[in-house]
Every structure is written in structure tokens, then in C-alpha cells.
Amino acid sequence: MGSLEVDIAGLKMKNPVTTASGTYGSGKEYSDLIDINRLGAICVKTVTLKPMSGNPPPRLWETPSGMLNSIGLQNDGVEAFIDNDLPFLSKQDIPVIVSIAGTSIDDFSRLAKMLSAQSDIDALELNISCPNAKVGGMIFGSDEKLAAEVVSKTKMASTKPLIVKLTPNTGDISAIARACERAGADGLSLINTVYGMSVEVDTLKPRLGSIVGGLSGPAIKPIAVRMVWEVAKVVNIPIIGMGGILTAEDALEFIIAGASGVAVGTANFIDPQAPIKIIDGMNKFLEKHGVSSIQDLVGALKIDS
């Protein structure tokens, strides 16, 4: 049997599958339904320095092959995370990735410092790509200079590997990716949701309380695969690909395009078994094609010249 093991930004993962931040709570929510320890890693909901109440409802709208959300980073703040959620995660024996966001560079540094002191956290994911937070969020992720600055300052404050999560809502994602790499990022994850909107015509009202939101699910997969492919060509750090992954075949598309790992988001809502089915499906694929390691498939895209 082929090996699914990967090493992403220093994280030793027994398979390339992790969860997409914000779709998996702190993991506890799903632990009745799946064996969390089968995952390659777990990435939890973005935490901020202070509690955030999030955006006004309605926050969800289902769209063809996808969904819009405007959660707005609702969370109880980093201290509550450490007290209430981390103990559960500590008991799991898979790497834990904690996603962080802030409204200023100082926020990111302080979060990185506080979380670096926690031995049960294995990596930090810098969320500079949330389309739903009024301040910060995507602003950092759509400007090369700002992105580089937040990454290098956070890197200085952190002793954990730093993965930077990129937004598709920018002109040149490759330029941002390169800026993050130069500033010291250990890995990249992409993509966050695609900025979107829907209108209820009978009432002339927006479907979401905050008018605009982020599109996720199968509808965005081709965009995500293309961005992973573009970014993989210009950086040397590993990439975690995500956006609409429902099946092993979807996951393999990302890997072949250049991702070393994949994250499962919206698919968890559809079928909590999705990550397990993806892992099993990858195993079958390796076997069927006689591939000895999933790593041999990373960036293996064949282009006829």
C-alpha cells in the first residue's frame, strides 16, 4: 500500500487531509460522528484576541453547488479558546492548526505569542483572507506590502510554523503568495471563500444580513484548483489546497495541481464522513495506480508540450 504521509511546514501528517477553518468548530462538534484521529491534522475556527460577536443574521444562503456565508469571525476570543477548546484538542493525537485573525498587525503578533506558549498547538494559520470581517481580514491579504509586513511580524512573535491563508479576492494571488514566502511563511493555504452576493427579488432585499458574503463549495473548485496551480509554480513552500473538495478525486485534483495537503470545508456539512472517505479514496488511488507515495503526485500535472 502506498504512503499518504506528508510533511507540511514541519507538520508530520499521516495523510494530507485537514479541515478548513471555520467549518469544523473546534473539532468537538463532529467528534460524535467521526473519528477525528483519522485526520491528517485539524484546523480550528479562526480566533481573535478579543471576543467577536459576528455579523447579523441571516448568515447563510444556499446557491447552486455552493453556499454563501457571512459569519464574520464570531468567536469567544483567544483566552476562551485556550480554556475551553484546547483541552479537547490536546487529547487528540493529530497535529492542531490554530487559525488567527486580527484587526492590526499588533493583534497578530500578540495572538502568535500567546498561542506559541501552548505546547499542544502545532502550527498557526494566519487568516488574512476573511471576506466577512469589516476591519483587517482580507485587507492584509490583498496588498503585497501589508501581507509581507503582517507575516514577518507574526513570524517574529511565533515559535510555531506559520501557514498563511490567502484570499482569491485579489488581482494577483501569485504576487501575494511570493510576498508571504519572502516574509517567512512556512506554508500557504488557499483559497478562502470567494466574495459574493445574492438578492431576494420579491422583497428587493439582500439574502445575507451583511449584504455580501463568501462563496464556498463545489461551485468554487475550478477557481481554487487554478489558483493552487498558479501559486505552486512560483513558491517553494508547501500549499494546502481547498475550495469545494467533496471527494478523493477532488482532493487529488488539488494535489496534482501542486498542493501538498488539502482541507475539507463545506463538504463536512453535506457529509461528516467526507474527510474519511477522501482518505480512503486516496489510498485506493495509490494502490490502483501503483504509486508508492502521495508525495509523488504533488504537482505531477502533465502538460503536453
Place this chain on the structure above:
Amino acid sequence: MHQITARVVENKEITRDIFRLTLFAPAVARESKPGQFVHLQCGVNQSYILRRPFSVHQTVGVDAFDVLIRVVGDGTKWLAARRPKDSVNLIGPLGRGFTIGAELKRALIVAGGMGVAPLVFLALKLAEEKVKVYTVMGAASKDQLLDFMDLKRLTRKIAVSTDDGSQGHKGLVTDILGKEIEEADPDVVFACGPLAMLRAVAGISRRYSTSCQMSLEARMACGVGACLGCTVGAKDNYLKVCSDGPVFDTQELGW
């Protein structure tokens, strides 16, 4: 909480566009409490992807339960087309149901339209606990008064309103609620129905200083408290309808 691929035992159209779908799921039937819901995957397809939430209507024997489904869109249409031996993937039981306090003696149930779905199960539990139950029920018309006979059997008095006057008071349940509260003098009002009705029920209950629990609806993605998509604004924060609710005390909501 379980994820089960449940076999369809029966699917019956009880009135136009309303189906009672019975699913074989022993663990869910055993563990469900009134007011809890199940999250149903309505087929696997490319156009719509999310599960749909439905109240547990009643348990059927010890191994099965049913849901009442009003066909309103693609997901419910798919469910309506299920036949015995087909299967439906479900997650459940989910959420917090109605709280039946140990000292509860008298209760008033308010059902509006499809909101009746979780309330027969509740009335059954209340009857088991020897609580005196009164019911106020409203619907568009007589043929839409679902579960009328069951509720009538389980309650001391049932008052009815219909929009078209085909049975009972012509108008809204909330027109007759005050009078029924005065008569029944309940310790608590349990309500489920359209949002406008629930808002009004909350107001009337407050006027009579009667505590009030109501089951809310919200669009859901995960159904298990992970995505924070289904929130309702409470006094000074947001609560998750799927896991903090769907049943809330109106005081928690600040209504």
C-alpha cells in the same frame, strides 16, 4: 448524535403537499426528545448540496420515527418522492428540545401551521408526566390543521383558528391566545410556528407573565454547532439555533 442511512418505512401524503415520512433508525427513535430535529440529506446531486432540518414528529414503535414535511422546494420534493426501501441519510437527534420542568403542572401549546410538527410528541410527553395540557392551534384552513385529532385526544381543550374561517375562529391564533391563557392559567406556553406568530406569542405570554418556550427556524449548514451560520440575535450575543436551540426560552432571546 448519530449519522445513519435510514430505510424508509412509509411515506404518506396526508394532505396536499404534506407528507409523513417514517424512517427506520432505532438509535434516533430511542434518543429523540420533543423539539429535537434531524438533518436530512436530500439526495446527492450537483444543484443543491446542504442537508435540510426537520423536527422529529413522533417516534413510531421503538425503532422508527417520522417527520412531517411540507413540500416547498427541491429538497422537500426529493423527500416526498421517497418510497419504502429507499434510504435517507440523516444526522440526529440534534439540538435542545423543550424543557419540561419537574414542577410543571399546566401547559399551553400553541401550534401555527407546520409548527405543529414537534408538538404532538411534546403533548405525549407532557401527558406522560401528568401535566394538564391545553392547545391553541391555527392554520390556513381546516384541511391544514394537521394532527388535530391527536392533539384533541391529548389535551383538555383545543381552541382553533383558521385564516379562512373553515374551522373555529376566523383569523390568527394570536387573536384567541389571550383568552385561552386566562382560562388555562398555564405555568408555561410552548410554541412553534411562523416567526411573526412566535413574536406575537412571546409578547402575549409576557403580558400574562407566563414563561414561554419556542422552537425557532434558521437556515442551517452543519446542524451541529460548528459553522455559526444559523444564529439568532439574543439579548447581547448570538445563539445557535441548531445547538443552543432550536427551542429557546423567550427570556434567553430577550423577546
